[in-house]
Amino acid sequence: MKSKKKRAEQWFVYIVRCADGSLYTGIAKDVERRIEQHNAGTASRYTRSRLPVILEYQEEQPNQSSALKRELAIKAMSRKAKEALIQSVK
Secondary structure, three states, X not given: OHHHHHHHXXXXXXXXXXXXXXXXXXXXXXXXXXXXXXHXXXXXXXXXXXXXXXXXXXXXXXXXXXXXXXXXXXXOOOHHHHHHHHHOOO
């Protein structure tokens, strides 16, 4: 029974590029829906004034705790390191 719950626990860390070229990192269970929220101006105060946003990177995490830890690690990276991470999947 637990294996079904494990699938529902799946989280993602994502990076979007804002219209001004800045990068925003966040977490979500449904990245596509979260990007729609960003572009509707309802997801984040930061991205609201920098629309539209484009998804540049996402990675799967097993749970919310792991996603939060990875989000913090990415936010601590330099701009150059974030760009390299984005390029690594293109």
